[in-house]
Amino acid sequence: xxxxxxxxxxxxxxxxxxxxxxxxxxxxxxxxxxxxxxxxxxxxxxxxxxxxxxxxxxxxxxxxxxxxxxxxxxxxxxxxxxxxxxxxxxxxxxxxxxxxxxxxxxxxxxxxxxxxxxxxxxxxxxxxxxxxxxxxxxxxxxxxxxxxxxxxxxxxxxxxxxxxxxxxxxxxxxxxxxxxxxxxxxxxxxxxxxxxxxxxxxxxxxxxxxxxxxxxxxxxxxxxxxxxxxxxxxxxxxxxxxxxxxxxxxxxxxxxxxxxxxxxxxxxxxxxxxxxxxxxxxxxxxxxxxxxxxxxxxxxxxx
Amino acid sequence: xxxxxxxxxxxxxxxxxxxxxxxxxxxxxxxxxxxxxxxxxxxxxxxxxxxxxxxxxxxxxxxxxxxxxxxxxxxxxxxxxxxxxxxxxxxxxxxxxxxxxxxxxxxxxxxxxxxxxxxxxxxxxxxxxxxxxxxxxxxxxxxxxxxxxxxxxxxxxxxxxxxxxxxxxxxxxxxxxxxxxxxxxxxxxxxxxxxxxxxxxxxxxxxxxxxxxxxxxxxxxxxxxxxxxxxxxxxxxxxxxxxxxxxxxxxxxxxxxxxxxxxxxxxxxxxxxxxxxxxxxxxxxxxxxxxxxxxxxxxxxxxxxxxxxxxxxxxxxxxxxxxxxx
Ligand SMILES: Nc1ncnc2c1ncn2[C@@H]1O[C@H](COP(=O)(O)OP(=O)(O)OP(=O)(O)O)[C@@H](O)[C@H]1O
Ligand SMILES: [Mg+2]
Numbered sequence: 001x002x003x004x005x006x007x008x009x010x011x012x013x014x015x016x017x018x019x020x021x022x023x024x025x026x027x028x029x030x031x032x033x034x035x036x037x038x039x040x041x042x043x044x045x046x047x048x049x050x051x052x053x054x055x056x057x058x059x060x061x062x063x064x065x066x067x068x069x070x071x072x073x074x075x076x077x078x079x080x081x082x083x084x085x086x087x088x089x090x091x092x093x094x095x096x097x098x099x100x101x102x103x104x105x106x107x108x109x110x111x112x113x114x115x116x117x118x119x120x121x122x123x124x125x126x127x128x129x130x131x132x133x134x135x136x137x138x139x140x141x142x143x144x145x146x147x148x149x150x151x152x153x154x155x156x157x158x159x160x161x162x163x164x165x166x167x168x169x170x171x172x173x174x175x176x177x178x179x180x181x182x183x184x185x186x187x188x189x190x191x192x193x194x195x196x197x198x199x200x201x202x203x204x205x206x207x208x209x210x211x212x213x214x215x216x217x218x219x220x221x222x223x224x225x226x227x228x229x230x231x232x233x234x235x236x237x238x239x240x241x242x243x244x245x246x247x248x249x250x251x252x253x254x255x256x257x258x259x260x261x262x263x264x265x266x267x268x269x270x271x272x273x274x275x276x277x278x279x280x281x282x283x284x285x286x287x288x289x290x291x292x293x294x295x296x297x298x299x300x301x302x303x
Numbered sequence: 304x305x306x307x308x309x310x311x312x313x314x315x316x317x318x319x320x321x322x323x324x325x326x327x328x329x330x331x332x333x334x335x336x337x338x339x340x341x342x343x344x345x346x347x348x349x350x351x352x353x354x355x356x357x358x359x360x361x362x363x364x365x366x367x368x369x370x371x372x373x374x375x376x377x378x379x380x381x382x383x384x385x386x387x388x389x390x391x392x393x394x395x396x397x398x399x400x401x402x403x404x405x406x407x408x409x410x411x412x413x414x415x416x417x418x419x420x421x422x423x424x425x426x427x428x429x430x431x432x433x434x435x436x437x438x439x440x441x442x443x444x445x446x447x448x449x450x451x452x453x454x455x456x457x458x459x460x461x462x463x464x465x466x467x468x469x470x471x472x473x474x475x476x477x478x479x480x481x482x483x484x485x486x487x488x489x490x491x492x493x494x495x496x497x498x499x500x501x502x503x504x505x506x507x508x509x510x511x512x513x514x515x516x517x518x519x520x521x522x523x524x525x526x527x528x529x530x531x532x533x534x535x536x537x538x539x540x541x542x543x544x545x546x547x548x549x550x551x552x553x554x555x556x557x558x559x560x561x562x563x564x565x566x567x568x569x570x571x572x573x574x575x576x577x578x579x580x581x582x583x584x585x586x587x588x589x590x591x592x593x594x595x596x597x598x599x600x601x602x603x604x605x606x607x608x609x610x611x612x613x614x615x616x617x618x619x620x621x622x623x624x625x626x627x628x629x
Contacts, residue, residue, distance in 0.1 A: 025456050027412075195403075195404060198408075199402065199473075200421065202395060203422035204395035204426060205422075206392075206425070213410070
């Protein structure tokens with residue numbers, strides 16, 4: 001027993017010395033937990049594969065987006081003439097279309113989320129930290145915007161400025177930040193009461209620095225989780241818009257565009273719907289698994 | 304001993320909304336109500352009182368973390384309450400704060416070095432990396448932390464060590480006054496002694512003034528030169544430690560002291576405990592006259608009508624009671 005004790009003591013001392021040099025931040029701890037989560041790591045890998053294919057997929061195929069061929073209209077997926085996913089009703093290769101669509105859909109998902117996150121985090125943290133009348137006024141403004149229907153807002157933008165992919169980024173981002181702002185404000189209100197904020201104030205740290213160094217890093221956990229759920233939501237929103245003819249414009253394509261067109265030829269060429277829809281669904285699953293994994297990894301109760 | 308800090312008639316009233324949606328009225332919650340005292344250079348002033356009597360509020364109001372409703376806080380002769388925010392920010396390196404809950408007072412996302420570096424940069428943004436690092440190492444060994452631990456994070460430390468980090472953060476700017484808000488009540492007894500002794504050592508070495516807030520009288524007796532007793536936001540008694548513990552004059556102080564165990568068993572058995580009846584009244588509706596009268600064994604009709612004025616006796620002993628001579 002005594003031997004065992006001293007051995008583990010020695011081990012502890014070694015570990016202690018190693019840790020003392022580095023120190024492990026909460027971020028590193030969370031990353032470690034995330035790595036051990038199989039479903040989430042699977043999600044990351046599959047998602048990376050899809051992103052990779054969206055980059056190299058169109059290059060592998062002998063066809064391009066512009067190749068319309070009369071001989072190859074409505075071919076089912078086949079290995080023989082390199083139409084691996086078949087072709088659509090104008091003879092375009094679905095393999096190329098799918099990966100080109102992935103580019104647009106993923107970019108829209110990520111870009112709109114970045115827009116929403118930047119606005120939402122800064123606005124929410126400021127409103128929460130300011131508190132009182134200013135904070136309340138800022139949140140009432142958010143409530144007013146909430147009452148504006150997303151679709152209505154986008155239709156107005158599109159009719160005023162014309163159809164444009166950047167407009168779609170902006171429109172979706174400008175609407176989705178509202179929820180983000182609410183989440184961040186709620187978190188900020190609870191962080192604001194922590195003594196370390198008061199200690200920083202007592203040391204003469206400026207407000208901007210307090211928000212940047214103390215508030216945002218401590219509220220960002222739930223935000224990251226929400227972000228992973230927002231990316232697929234925004235991909236879906238773009239699909240709705242494309243379905244209504246308000247999304248990206250030809251020759252650009254997106255999964256939403258492909259699905260809406262595939263839905264029209266469901267009886268004659270089901271692969272036109274099934275293939276892009278499958279990729280969309282897989283992407284949704286991946287983001288959801290990652291979101292779950294992040295939530296578990298960042299959960300402060302595990303600390 | 305010359306006073307570095309003079310607090311005059313300090314009042315902190317929080318506006319509290321009461322009543323329904325339509326007939327709501329704002330009632331002031333008098334967390335601190337007309338407190339005056341001073342703190343000398345290198346002196347440790349203890350502030351004691353029950354939970355909710357306004358000790359923390361007093362400490363925060365002195366540091367202007369809460370704007371006082373009325374009164375003056377004179378720091379080296381200058382009224383801090385009148386300073387513009389930027390001018391006050393410049394003064395902050397002189398006045399620091401240590402909190403009760405060591406873990407909540409340290410940002411969990413920052414390493415020890417980052418935590419201690421922050422006040423240095425706030426006070427002097429042009430300080431070089433090397434100099435900041437050197438000051439961090441110095442102060443860490445001063446408070447009994449190994450400088451090699453500088454890259455660790457708060458959750459990797461024990462409560463006592465976290466409190467040392469908080470003290471290091473407060474000390475790194477070489478302040479002249481530190482308000483310690485119950486710095487040891489969240490710690491184990493054995494760790495308490497270490498942290499108290501550390502504070503005492505730092506105070507002696509650096510000629511620091513301390514305002515030591517606590518509800519543990521034995522700790523206050525060990526550390527402080529003078530002691531102020533608060534009740535419901537008002538000062539009841541303020542005296543030198545020895546005078547106060549040997550001969551408390553205020554009935555409230557007497558009751559507080561009678562609850563402290565005496566190390567001598569014979570004396571402990573012989574003493575008759577003075578137990579206060581009733582609960583602490585709500586600070587929203589404090590009793591008229593003397594706020595302590597509802598629980599005071601000596602209360603008389605005069606106490607209901609008149610607020611007792613603070614009398615200054617020989618040796619600077621201050622007391623607010625109509626009947627201290629009875
Ligand atoms: N921001 C605030 N708004 C309204 N009321 C407050 C606020 N801060 C404190 N109070 C009230 O002021 C009174 C004094 O509070 P304070 O925290 O100073 O007491 P304390 O003596 O430090 O108590 P404890 O020993 O529990 O720390 C309490 O009744 C409290 O409810
Ligand atoms: Mg307190």
